[in-house]
Amino acid sequence: MNITAKLYLAAGKEHSLKRFHPWVFSGAIRKMEGEPVEGDVVEVYSKQREFLGMGHYAPGSIAVRIFSFEQVEPNYDFWKSKVQKAYDYRLQVGLIGNTHTDVYRLLYAEGDGVPGLIVDVYKDTAVLQAHSLGMHNARHQVAKALQEVYGGALKAIYDKSAESLPQKAAAEAKNGYLFGESSAGTVVTENENQFFVDWESGQKTGFFIDQRENRELLAKYVKDKSVLNTFCYTGGFSVYSLNAGAKEVHSVDSSKKAIELTERNAALSQAPDRHEAFAIDTFEFLRGKEDRYDVIILDPPAFAKSQNVRHNALMGYKRLNAEAMRKIKPGGILFTFSCSQVVDKYLFNNTVMAAAIEAGRNIKIMHHLSQPADHPISIFHPEGEYLKGLVLFVE
Numbered sequence: 001m002n003i004t005a006k007l008y009l010a011a012g013k014e015h016s017l018k019r020f021h022p023w024v025f026s027g028a029i030r031k032m033e034g035e036p037v038e039g040d041v042v043e044v045y046s047k048q049r050e051f052l053g054m055g056h057y058a059p060g061s062i063a064v065r066i067f068s069f070e071q072v073e074p075n076y077d078f079w080k081s082k083v084q085k086a087y088d089y090r091l092q093v094g095l096i097g098n099t100h101t102d103v104y105r106l107l108y109a110e111g112d113g114v115p116g117l118i119v120d121v122y123k124d125t126a127v128l129q130a131h132s133l134g135m136h137n138a139r140h141q142v143a144k145a146l147q148e149v150y151g152g153a154l155k156a157i158y159d160k161s162a163e164s165l166p167q168k169a170a171a172e173a174k175n176g177y178l179f180g181e182s183s184a185g186t187v188v189t190e191n192e193n194q195f196f197v198d199w200e201s202g203q204k205t206g207f208f209i210d211q212r213e214n215r216e217l218l219a220k221y222v223k224d225k226s227v228l229n230t231f232c233y234t235g236g237f238s239v240y241s242l243n244a245g246a247k248e249v250h251s252v253d254s255s256k257k258a259i260e261l262t263e264r265n266a267a268l269s270q271a272p273d274r275h276e277a278f279a280i281d282t283f284e285f286l287r288g289k290e291d292r293y294d295v296i297i298l299d300p301p302a303f304a305k306s307q308n309v310r311h312n313a314l315m316g317y318k319r320l321n322a323e324a325m326r327k328i329k330p331g332g333i334l335f336t337f338s339c340s341q342v343v344d345k346y347l348f349n350n351t352v353m354a355a356a357i358e359a360g361r362n363i364k365i366m367h368h369l370s371q372p373a374d375h376p377i378s379i380f381h382p383e384g385e386y387l388k389g390l391v392l393f394v395e
Contacts, residue, residue, distance in 0.1 A: 005034030005042045005057070007064065014046040017053055017066065020380040022110050024055070024064035038169065039133030041074055056116065056134025058166070065115035065132060079138055080145035086112045087149050093373040103188040103197070104374045105209050106146075111376035111384050119146070120205040122197050125182050126154055127205040130161040133169040143178040156180035158199055175200070187268065191216050193239050194268040196261070203233065210387050211236055211299070213372045214335070217391070218297065219244035221333050225294035228252065230282040230324075235262030237297045237335070238277075242269040250293075251277040252285045283323060291329045298324055298336040303343075310342050314351050317343070321355035325363070328394050337369070337389035345370075345388040352390055367391035 009017075013028035024044055036042050036057040044052045044064055054074070055066035072078055086107050090096045095104040106126065107119040116132030119142070126146050130136035143157045157179040165173050185198035190212055199206035215236050223245040229237045232251040241249045251262045259279040266275040278285055282300075298320055303313035321336055328334060338348045345368070356363040369389030371377075377384040 002041070003043055003054070004040040005032050005036040007032050007036075007042055007044050007057075008049070009044065009046055009052070011047045014050070014052055017044065017069070020069060020378075022053075022055070022066040022115055022378075022381055023062050024053075024066065026059075026061060026063040029063060038166070039137050041134065043071070056132055058132060058134070060166075065110075065134070067113060067115060074138070076141045076144065079141045080148060082112065082114055083107070083142065083145040083149050086114075089376070090374055095374055100192050101190050101212070103190050103195075103207065103209060104212075106374070107142075108375050109384070110381045111378050113378075117142070118205070120199075120207075120209060121154075122188050122199060122206065123186055124153060124155040125186065125199065126150075126157045127199045128157060128159050128161070128178070129164045129205055130159075131164045133165060136161050136165055136169065136173065139178060147179060154179070156182035158182070160199060160205060190236075191240075193243055195234060195236070195239065195265050196268065197234075198261075202261070208233060208236060210339075210371045210375050211337075214337075214369050214389060215240040217367065217369070218295070218335055221391075222246040222295055226250075226292065227295045227297070228289075228293040229297045229299075230285075231298070231300045232262050232277070233258050233299075235265045235277070237299065238262060238275060239265050239269050241295075242266060242271045242275055245271075246295075247274065249275045251275065252280060252282055253277075254279065254281050282320070286323055286327050289327050292327065293332065294329050295333045296324045296328050296335070298334070300337070302340040303338070310340075313340055313343060314347070317348065317351045318355045318358070321352050322358045325356060325359035325361045325392075325394055330395060332394045333366070334392040334394055335369075335389065336392065337387065339387050341383060341386040343388075345385070348388050349390065352392070356392075362395040364393040364395070365390055366393050 008031050010030040040057045042057045043054045053066040053069045055064045102123045117135040120127045160175050162173040162175045184200040197206040219240045222241045226248045227241045227246045228250050230252045232253045238249050238251045256279045259277045262277050266272050303316045371387040
């Protein structure tokens with residue numbers, strides 16, 4: 001892989017890279033030697049020509065995503081070392097070889113030193129999703145490394161990048177198997193709960209793996225309770241609730257396809273007869289539901305994907321939480337989340353506090369929630385902490 005250009009930063013713009021933050025913003029670049037195109041590997045230097053890092057170039061606000069702070073040859077051996085380190089880490093945290101859970105994230109972008117790439121493992125199938133053209137260009141090397149590191153344990157590797165790549169690159173990309181073949185989906189196990197995952201047609205890579213530990217926590221609070229799971233997607237929280245002994249579980253999502261997936265997963269649970277699903281808007285469903293539920297889960301999609309719509313997103317979170325607080329039974333428990341990266345946990349907490357003031361309910365914080373260990377947050381890249389949540393006791 002050839003280095004196509006050298007980028008030199010303006011004076012003082014090198015400090016973040018010296019602190020190992022992996023993003024180079026376009027406004028920090030003083031000049032270029034060469035004419036890189038999207039996806040090219042470039043080297044980044046200070047104004048004084050001190051080497052700072054190398055990464056993939058892209059037009060836009062974030063011009064370079066650094067994958068190495070050392071001068072390396074980004075060849076097969078390089079990418080294999082990234083995969084091996086990620087594998088060893090998941091082994092250390094108890095996810096590989098776990099007889100109770102066979103679904104986890106193996107590669108998480110900046111958290112694993114591969115900005116623009118995620119790889120999720122569903123039993124014996126790995127699903128790769130590139131968010132940058134540079135990482136998409138390296139997909140075959142990554143797929144080969146996955147096969148070698150897993151030593152034959154993987155039967156298939158599926159590339160699902162057409163939905164996640166930047167617009168121009170996505171138009172030319174096609175989803176498909178990089179290795180092996182598999183039926184379009186399988187039943188996986190997460191903390192002994194079973195789910196059908198369809199990586200070919202489902203959202204993201206097919207399942208929201210990042211809520212695994214939060215679903216397990218929910219199970220401790222739902223026995224003999226009436227539970228409402230909003231924005232349920234494939235019904236993760238619903239299945240955990242059914243298996244943990246909830247007396248009644250209602251799942252709500254505006255997508256009919258999501259409701260079909262939820263019903264399919266509820267059928268795999270120990271008590272499908274205690275479940276009912278509704279394809280309807282959450283706010284519409286909540287009308288007239290005062291004092292109806294003991295536990296409510298709010299897990300909406302990202303309300304804000306950029307800074308310029310953050311204010312509207314905060315208003316959305318405030319309205320949603322205030323409405324749930326008004327409706328929940330006294331003594332009820334509210335699990336509330338945001339997966340908007342531009343809304344940090346402090347801003348989210350303040351927004352939920354504003355909702356509590358508006359709802360006029362006394363609230364106690366029981367737990368602060370985040371993403372699990374297979375979605376690691378680099379200490380040098382706090383932006384990697386996108387999932388935040390609160391468990392609230394509503395008096």
